[in-house]
Amino acid sequence: MDRVFRWTVVACALALLPACSTTDFAKPIGDFAAATTDASTAFSGYADSLEKLKQEKNLIDVADKPSLLQPVGCDLITKPSKCELQIAGQPLKPKFLVHTRQIMAAIVTYSKNLQAIATADDIAKLKTASDAIPADVNGLAKAVDAFSKQVGRSTNLAGQVAAISSPAGEIITIALTKIAEYEKLQALRGATERMNTIFADSMALMSFVAASNQGIANRALSRNFEAAKEAYAAAVGPVVNKLKEKPKPGASPEEQLAFKKQLAPLQDNLRVALVKYEAAAEAFNAGLTAKPEAVFTKLADLHANLVDALEMPNPDFQTVFKKLQEFAATAATLATDVKKIDDALHPKT
Amino acid sequence: MNSAADKRASTIRKIIATKQAVIDGINADMARLEKQLDIFNDKVASGASLTDAEKLQKDIIKDSLNTMQDNADRIELLTLDALDNSAAVANISSQVDQANQELTQVKQQIQQLTDTLTNLGNILTGVTNLLGSLTGLLAAL
Numbered sequence: 001m002d003r004v005f006r007w008t009v010v011a012c013a014l015a016l017l018p019a020c021s022t023t024d025f026a027k028p029i030g031d032f033a034a035a036t037t038d039a040s041t042a043f044s045g046y047a048d049s050l051e052k053l054k055q056e057k058n059l060i061d062v063a064d065k066p067s068l069l070q071p072v073g074c075d076l077i078t079k080p081s082k083c084e085l086q087i088a089g090q091p092l093k094p095k096f097l098v099h100t101r102q103i104m105a106a107i108v109t110y111s112k113n114l115q116a117i118a119t120a121d122d123i124a125k126l127k128t129a130s131d132a133i134p135a136d137v138n139g140l141a142k143a144v145d146a147f148s149k150q151v152g153r154s155t156n157l158a159g160q161v162a163a164i165s166s167p168a169g170e171i172i173t174i175a176l177t178k179i180a181e182y183e184k185l186q187a188l189r190g191a192t193e194r195m196n197t198i199f200a201d202s203m204a205l206m207s208f209v210a211a212s213n214q215g216i217a218n219r220a221l222s223r224n225f226e227a228a229k230e231a232y233a234a235a236v237g238p239v240v241n242k243l244k245e246k247p248k249p250g251a252s253p254e255e256q257l258a259f260k261k262q263l264a265p266l267q268d269n270l271r272v273a274l275v276k277y278e279a280a281a282e283a284f285n286a287g288l289t290a291k292p293e294a295v296f297t298k299l300a301d302l303h304a305n306l307v308d309a310l311e312m313p314n315p316d317f318q319t320v321f322k323k324l325q326e327f328a329a330t331a332a333t334l335a336t337d338v339k340k341i342d343d344a345l346h347p348k349t
Numbered sequence: 350m351n352s353a354a355d356k357r358a359s360t361i362r363k364i365i366a367t368k369q370a371v372i373d374g375i376n377a378d379m380a381r382l383e384k385q386l387d388i389f390n391d392k393v394a395s396g397a398s399l400t401d402a403e404k405l406q407k408d409i410i411k412d413s414l415n416t417m418q419d420n421a422d423r424i425e426l427l428t429l430d431a432l433d434n435s436a437a438v439a440n441i442s443s444q445v446d447q448a449n450q451e452l453t454q455v456k457q458q459i460q461q462l463t464d465t466l467t468n469l470g471n472i473l474t475g476v477t478n479l480l481g482s483l484t485g486l487l488a489a490l
Contacts, residue, residue, distance in 0.1 A: 050426065057419075057426065096426075098433065099439065099442055100438060106449060110445060110452065113453065187452075187455040201358050201437075204362075208365050212425045215425055230386070233393045234394075238396070
C-alpha cells in the first residue's frame with residue numbers, strides 16, 4: 001500500500017517539475033531528419049555523377065590503351081566465383097565513394113533514430129496504463145479498508161484517496177509522460193552531443209564531394225562557353241564583312257534591297273549564335289556562383305544548434321527553427337542551380 | 350575536441366587543401382590559354398581569316414585545354430578516391446556506426462521504461478484483485 005501512495009507522491013512531485021513537452025523537441029528533430037534526407041538526396045546526385053565520370057574516364061583509357069582491359073574470372077574451367085571486366089585491377093564499372101556513401105547513409109539512420117526517440121509513440125500506452133489506475137487505487141483502498149476491518153484494524157484509505165484534489169489517474173498520466181519525456185530528452189542530449197564533432201567532419205566530407213563535382217562541371221561549362229563564344233565570333237565576322245559592302249546613300253532601291261536580302265540570313269545566324277552564347281554564359285555563371293556545399297555546411301550548423309538547444313534546461317528551439325528555414329531556402333536555390341547546369345551540360349535535342 | 354577528432358579533421362583539411370592548390374594551378378593555366386584563344390576569336394569576329402599557322406596554333410591550344418581539363422578531372426577523382434579510402438573516413442564511419450548502435454540501445458531502454466510503466470497498472474490491478482479475493486475469503490470465514 002505504501003508503494004501506491006509513494007508512487008502517487010512521486011507523480012505529484014514530477015507533475016510540478018518544469019519540463020518541455022514532447023512536441024517541443026519532436027518538431028525540430030523531425031524537421032532535422034527531413035533536412036538530412038534532402039542533403040542525402042543531393043549527395044547521392046553528386047556521388048552518382050562522379051561515378052559516371054569515373055566510368056567514362058575508364059572507357060577513354062581503354063580506348064587509348066586496350067591492353068589495360070582484363071576479364072577477371074569469367075573462365076568456367078577455373079570455377080570462378082565472379083566474372084568482371086577490370087582496368088588496372090579495378091572494375092571497369094566502378095563503385096565510387098563507397099565509404100563516404102556509407103557515412104551519409106549512417107547519418108540518415110542517425111537522424112531517423114533521433115526522430116524515433118523524440119516521437120516514440122508511447123503516450124497512448126502510458127494513458128492506457130494510467131487509465132486502469134484510478135479505479136484500481138480506489139478499489140485497492142476499499143479492499144484494504146475491508147481487510148483491515150476483518151482483522152480488527154481501522155483504516156480509511158478510501159477516504160484518503162478520494163481526498164486527492166485531482167483525479168489520481170490524471171496525475172499519474174502526467175507523471176508517467178514526464179518521466180518518459182525526461183528520459184527521451186536525456187537520451188537525445190547524450191546522442192547529439194556525442195555526434196557533434198563527427199557530424200561536422202562528415203559534412204566537411206560531403207561538402208568536398210559536392211565541391212569536387214562542381215569543379216568538374218564548371219570546367220565542362222567553361223568549355224561549352226568557349227565553344228559558344230567561338231561560334232558567336234564566327235557568326236559576327238560575315239556580318240561585319242557584309243556591312244562593309246553596305247550601299248552608299250542614294251544607291252538604287254534594287255541595290256539596297258539586294259544588300260538587305262544578303263545581310264538578313266547572316267544576321268539570323270548571328271542571332272542564333274548569340275542566344276546560344278547567352279545561354280552558355282548563364283549556365284557558366286550558375287556553375288561559378290553555385291554553392292553545392294552549402295547544404296552540408298548548413299546541415300552541420302543546424303546540428304550544432306540542435307545540440308545547443310537540447311542542452312538548455314528548458315530547450316528553446318527558436319534558433320533551430322530559423323536555421324531550418326535557411327536550410328530549406330538553400331536547398332531550393334541549389335535545386336534551381338542544378339537544373340540550369342544540367343540543362344547546359346545535357347541539352348535536350 | 351579530442352586528439353582523434355583533431356587528427357581526423359586535420360587529415361581531411363590537408364587532403365582538400367592539397368587538391369585545391371593543384372586544381373587552382375591548372376585552372377590558372379587554362380585561363381591563360383583561353384585568353385590566347387580569344388585573340389583568334391576576336392580576329393575572326395572582325396571579319397578577318399586565320400592563316401593556316403594560326404589555325405594550327407588554335408587547334409593545339411584547344412587540344413591542350415582538353416588535356417588540362419581531363420587532368421584536372423582525374424585529380425578530382427583520385428583525391429576523392431584517396432579520401433574515401435583514408436583512415437579519417439574509416440574513423441568517422443566507425444564512430445557514426447557506434448553512435449547509431451547506442452541510439453538503438455536507448456530506443457530499447459525507452460521501450461523498456463514504457464513497458465515498466467504499463468506493467469505498473471497491471472500490477473496494481475493484480476494486487477487489487479488479490480486483496481479483493483482475500484477480503485471475500487476472510488468475510489466468508
